[in-house]
Amino acid sequence: MGGEGNLQELKAAERPSVRERVKNAFRKALPIVVPIALVGGIAIGASVRGCMAKKHEKMEIEDCMATEHCYPYTLNNQKQSGMRELNEIHQLLIKNIGDNNEELALAFKHLGYITTSYFFDVGKMPLVKQLVESSGNNAVYSLEILSRLTTTPGYNYNAGGYEITADDVTRIAAAVNQLAQKSGDAKKDVFPKVLDSASTMYCSKVCWWSMTPKMFGVVEAISKNSASKDDILYKAEIIARLNRSGEMLADPGGFAKKICETADAVSAKAGPGKEEALRIYRTLMLNRPYRNLNEKPEDFQKRLDAYAASAQPQGLLDMIGVLAERSADSEKFTYAMKVTEKILVDNKYKSKKFDAEFANRLCGSMDMIAGESQGNWKYGLDFFLALVSNLHFDFNSMNPEFAGKIGKAANLAAQRAGGRASEAMAKINYFAGAYYTTTEGVTLSTEQYDCVDTVQVLAERSKDADQFLWHLELIIKSASPPVKGRDEKYAMLAGKLCDLEGMILARTNNNPAAIRALVELVNNVFGFKLGVVKLVEIGIGDAQGNEVIDAIKSMKKVIGYSSREISYKDYEEGAALVNAIFRAEKPDLRKVLNFSYGVSVIGAEKTREMYKIFGIEYFFRYPAELLEEASRNADPSNPSQKPLLLSMAAKTDWNNAFSGIGWELKGLTKYYRVLIAETNADLTFYSRINEVSALYKQPISVLVINGHGTPYGVWLGNTGSKTGALSHGDGLEVARLQDSFVKNPLIIFNSCSTGKNHSAIGGAFSKLLGATVFAPTDISYGADYILDAEGRIIRACYNVSTTEYINGMPHSIPADTCTKK
Missing domain, CATH: 3.40.50 (Rossmann fold)
Known part of the structure; x- marks a missing residue:
């Protein structure tokens, strides 16, 4: 809007009382309000460097936001009317905002941005006045939204820039008033977050926020679909982050509405677990690949490509919506959210697609686990959560058979542990998360199936809770990564452990001292590996009673604290080598251990040569x-x-x-x-x-x-x-x-x-x-x-x-x- 021609006539038209009120208000707001009022208001861009063309009654007013530009406006009756309406807007702002000098200054500033913006039509001034009237004491925020709309670079220039309509006024005022009402005393903190979630920063010689009409739909979505200050801030943060990363799609208002509605669905479904579920929802929506320190560009690009292929925001919203709809109750829904977080965040987008189909498969698997776990369904879902926490887990191979095995194993384990079920499941879940293999190209069937089968074997073959727990303890010690690699499966190892224990107890008349000796030996050799089975078999021989206990204790003394795993095959070759060299009636355990170690390091042939040439036995x-x-x-x-x-x-x-x-x-x-x-x-x-x-x-x-x-x-x-x-x-x-x-x-x-x-x-x-x-x-x-x-x-x-x-x-x-x- 341009300057006015007959300024003296306009001044005479003002009532003295109005002049005094404006004068007093400006005096109160010094030194902030006066410069901004001069910039934004009088003569619709007064306090500008102008030039008057007396014959043609034209004035060129310098744009307050870009002082190097000068825009000509014709002084006619319409402009004179706009000047009066501007003064009326000033009066309304002073009346509604009162003594809040900071807000008054901001209101005048945004008003100045609007009236000095490109192609502003002074004929729209009544609509600006209507916006201020409808917004009441929230007018400063309505004016800020309008100023961001009118200062969007390149927006519809050919059509004359942004054109405010009566509908715009109604929508802006309604959204602002709703947000203010829901924010209560915190609106000063809430509005900047909401407006920034729908805006983009532009910089030339100065920087400013701008908002397209489509992005205003984001403000409306938040205002209509939020219940409180905290709710508004939570949703605005998610939307703002997605906006910054360029993921608001073609319909930002509709997308923001879906984000808000999904957050409400999560909150309603999670019940007592609402806080945790909302945290996970935020994590899922905002989890984006960031380049790690020292990460190669090509490796980071692979993760970016995996994210782009599997974890798009629209798909994530569909997935979470299905999880909320299909979960039987709040607890199962919280589990589903936790599992999804583990698969997405910890396993780095290994799933092919996070969408409604993924959610249906996940819900189906969890239903199967809960059903097979029966009354111990929480333990079953905890076990499942531990499995997916393992970096080797691949959800793409998940199927009903495996889900059923998880539920059955968890149920049997809980029953075997009895009153110590929580303790046992904690060990099982640790084992599931720590499960490790050095084998390349592992699949779910060769790794995670083995983990579940191991729990099943131990639960079936342990006679009571105490035995079950120490079996678990030994297997957990065995889960540390071996030096040479691991050939055997843990389920088979669990079976061998139970066989060995049964043999020792049978020979010692169920003497618990024998098992204590075995545990001490296992602790010395870094867990129960298959090689230990062969070691004990050799060491015990045909001993009976206390001789068995003495033999196990002597093994511990001989082997010391070994830092190297000796495999079953190494022990077999070592024992054969000792027998071939020394031809003793009964093998010397010390020699067997030493030669087996040699075999594990340099192989059987070189071990033989080191003995033959250099006499090495130890x-x-x-x-x-x-x-x-x-x-x-x-x-x-x-x-x-x-x-x-x-x-x-x-x-x-x-x-x-x-x-x-x-x-x-x-x-x-x-x-x-x-x-x-x-x-x-x-x-x-x-x-x-x-x-x-x-x-x-x-x-x-x-x-x-x-x-x-x-x-x-x-x-x-x-x-x-x-x-x-x-x-x-x-x-x-x-x-x-x-x-x-x-x-x-x-x-x-x-x-x-x-x-x-x-x-x-x-x-x-x-x-x-x-x-x-x-x-x-x-x-x-x-x-x-x-x-x-x-x-x-x-x-x-x-x-x-x-x-x-x-x-x-x-x-x-x-x-x-x-x-x-």
């Missing part, structure tokens, strides 16, 4: 990485330029002092070609050194001797045998080793007291071989190797003082000065 001494490295180094055809390091260990070890020597050697493989050997006789010790040097055509640079020691010798085998130890009497044999060593080799005694004094055995080796020797002066607990930057050994230290022998001459190194450099 494979458990060496971590898998070192054992693999030593096995590769043992191949003479495998060339290496590294210096040769030979670790010789005694087979006699009455207190397991050398069970961890491999961990000490592990850090030496960077610089040295590490070989490991074991012996129980002095002659074998000496011959093996010569054989190693000859076999690899390389003199030995470092020799590590591991065995229980004294100042006078090192025990290798039977302590009652003269040939089972290194001693001072072996001087001739030691001297003959010179050609097998480099000049000035390094020898390290990992043997107590072998550096006690100048006459100790460490000094003898140093003198006879021209070697640098490190040895502890007293009882020690392993050697600590001090290395240079390349990984070469500088010295060895112990928890006690060290003696360094150079050509037989001792030099003492105090324990507190022998530190890593």
Whole structure:
């Protein structure tokens, strides 16, 4: 709307009392109201830089929102009428808003936006006045909506811009008044959220919100389909987020109405669970893929494509509507919402389509589960919820048969657990969520069916609640990801567990101590795996009564705390290897365990070679990485330029002092070609050194001797045998080793007291071989190797003082000065 021609005539037409009221109101609103009133009001864009063309009675008024533009308006009778109506609108705003200067300022600002907008028709001023009258003290919000409608860039320019109609006035006022009534005292907080949900931000040299007439339908939908302030804010947030992501479709008003109606249906159906159901509804509607930190662009694009194909908002609304309609009661509906959330959010759009068809399939499955669970239907649905929480779960393979199995298994489990049903189901649900396989390309039938079958087997074969719960506990421990992969199914494993337990109880006359011993053993080997079955079968043999318990306890001592799973097949091959090598009438359990471990790491053939060439029997001494490295180094055809390091260990070890020597050697493989050997006789010790040097055509640079020691010798085998130890009497044999060593080799005694004094055995080796020797002066607990930057050994230290022998001459190194450099 333009300026007016005869301003003096207009001023004279005003009544003095009106002039005074406007003047007083403006004075109260200083300094906010006056500038905005000048911008938005007088002369419909007064306070602008204008220019008068006296002959043609025209005035050009600068647009207040874009001051670089100047728009000509003709001053005629219609414009003069518009000026009077504008002043009347001012009076209405002052009257209705009263002393609320902040709202009054905003009202004048939005009025200014309207009257100075592109192509505003001054003939529409009566409609603006009608809007203000109809809105009462909510006029500021009605004017804001109208200002957003009239400032939409590019909207219908060719047709003359936005044209306000009488129907628009009625709709805007009705929506605003409804929202205000439902918001109560919080309308100041509610209206910005609602208007923003239906608007778009535009920026040029300034930024402003605009709203298309179609998007005004969103405001109407929220106003008509909301009951309270919290309800309005909840729905406005969902709609706003969808609007920002460009998902309001062709009919935003109709879409917003459906969002509101679906939220109402969720709230009504959920009953006491309304809060949780509404949270899930919001999550489902607003769950969108966001790129994770360090995620590759192509991986993120795949997730975007999956979302676009399966989780469109319209489909989600249809799905939730069906869930609310088909669920028998509030509890089942809440379960359905939880299941849907897990499938959509946790499984990252694996379902082909989230729509009404999906909802019907889900409801059918849940009905089947609840029916088969009978009075324990909550446990059945909890079990189902746990299954879908598993990242491997694929709902596309869901079918009535599987649903029925879930319900039956849950019902039987609850009955078997009796008064401890909640405890048992908590374990079952944990197992279902943690269920894991390393097998590639798994399907529902090979994975989730097995999980349900496992529960079924344990529930059927456990005689009471206590037995059922500890069976579950053992299987849960077995669900951790195995190192080598898992061949067997857990249902089969559960059956084997029950068979083994039955056999043990039968042989011990149902002695609970036998089961306690079995549980302790299983805890030591990281859960009940199929290999444990073979281990126990070998260990027990044909024992009866307390001998069974003793055998199980001895297994625990032998195996220690194993960090590696040994499979059933490994135990079979290990036992066969022990039998072929030693041909004992009754297999030595310790040997079977060690050889089975060797088989699990390097295979049966290389395990045999490591025994044949190097005499290795105690494979458990060496971590898998070192054992693999030593096995590769043992191949003479495998060339290496590294210096040769030979670790010789005694087979006699009455207190397991050398069970961890491999961990000490592990850090030496960077610089040295590490070989490991074991012996129980002095002659074998000496011959093996010569054989190693000859076999690899390389003199030995470092020799590590591991065995229980004294100042006078090192025990290798039977302590009652003269040939089972290194001693001072072996001087001739030691001297003959010179050609097998480099000049000035390094020898390290990992043997107590072998550096006690100048006459100790460490000094003898140093003198006879021209070697640098490190040895502890007293009882020690392993050697600590001090290395240079390349990984070469500088010295060895112990928890006690060290003696360094150079050509037989001792030099003492105090324990507190022998530190890593």
